[in-house]
Amino acid sequence: MQENQTDRDTLLDTFRSDLFNGKSIVVSGATSGIGLAIAHGFARLGASVVATGSSPEKIARERLNPANQAIRFELLDARDGDGIKAFAATFETLDVLVNAQGILCGEAEHTEEVFLDVIDVNLNGVMRMSYAFREHLIRAKGSIINISSMLSYLVEPEIPAYAASKTGLLGLTRTLAHAYGPHGVRVNTISPGYHKTDMTKVLWSVPKSHDLIAGHSALKRWGSTEDLVGAAIFYASPAASFITATDLPVDGGYVVGNTVR
Template identity: 60%
Template sequence: MAGQLAGQQVKQEVGAFRAELFAGKKVLVSGATSGIGLAIAEGFAALGAQVIATGSSAAKLAALRADRTLEGIRFEQLDVRDLEQINRFASELDGLDVLVNAAGVARPADEYRDDVFREVIDVNLTAAMRLSMATRALLERSRGTIINVASMLSYIADVEVPAYCASKTGILGLTRSLAHAFGVAGVRVNAIAPGYHRTDMTRALWEVPASADKIAARSALKRWGEVDDLVGASLFLASPASAFITGVTLPVDGGYATGV
């Protein structure tokens, strides 16, 4: 089952933190029906948080709700492109300590089309702003934390995905701006920047030995990342250990962006 695999992946990262670190805390993770978002949701749940994980696919949500290894996570349908739906969803929350904006899409080769370009920007960048603003009052009340998901493509180019590059570069600026806008109320806003991690989005690359080896060779650690490699960074940025860290984007790419 998906939950069993993801659960195994996050054990090492979660084990670095005090058990029940987030007991009683309420966490919302968008784009959490697979990959990075799901792993982060599991990481918080494993440390005692009450986690709501959202996604747009009814079929994926139904499968995850039926997975008994994920019973500690509440899965809800949410279209992050719909401001009215987001505002209604946020109004029904009784509190929030951590918001993780992990929803993201890429449309390789199609992003030069105007409609596709706008769709990718909407999901990857504008949705993070929508969710942050919709939950601002709740986060101010708890002096909570926002964690956005940027990318190594916030720093380097990929001609196949201009909208993805633009949206993830935009996350850097949004993170800095919201950190200053929300900081006066004690809300911290940071981001993580994943590199090449083995997810469904990158499957076309890591399943081909030539491309997989080339990518691993450029990284300082000479390997691909796994989704669990992003869990520890997210937990740290939401924890008291990072109480004076805000407005930053933490690369979690094994040194890929600095490689040659």
């Protein structure tokens, strides 16, 4: 099945090239996939972008990639509360925090140790980052964008921790929106559907599951990571100045489809 993948340059031409000039952006979980694509989107529109990840190998790889010259990569583990506080202390202000970190561990999530670890990264890590940068965001009247999942709305029995963490993220986002809103900070989520990333390669690399999932989407294709960039830029832009405590599904209509995978 031929797919019409979103082109980054065409997408970014939609926005002013200086839209985020002078703005400071942190994107967590940005050494690959969705987080990296979003980091590139903000950098292309003039922002000063710091991308974080917990893998020293991935950080080293991305620092050497010529395509990433406009982005600064820093090692940071979402489980490390003290490390996050120390990282935040190196900033004076922050305009946008994108929490894109996430892990998925399959059926091992039915064990207590793995379940709690996934929750710690995907949900607790968002709270740690949001709290550490709270005062920075207040000074900038900035915004937080949390990356949730369509599995906040659907059931996947094999990954209870991932589904629970991403569902909890919706509740956390709404709560923080009201807690931080009086100070001028907006907090929203984006819920991706099936996008071609390393995490979903086990599905899109197999023709049968690839086509089955694409066929369930209203647009009859998989999403690309670039399909999520515009949503993040919109949320962070003045065009969304009265939008907070909301979730934006970017799933090609998958969740509301009337057939089963």
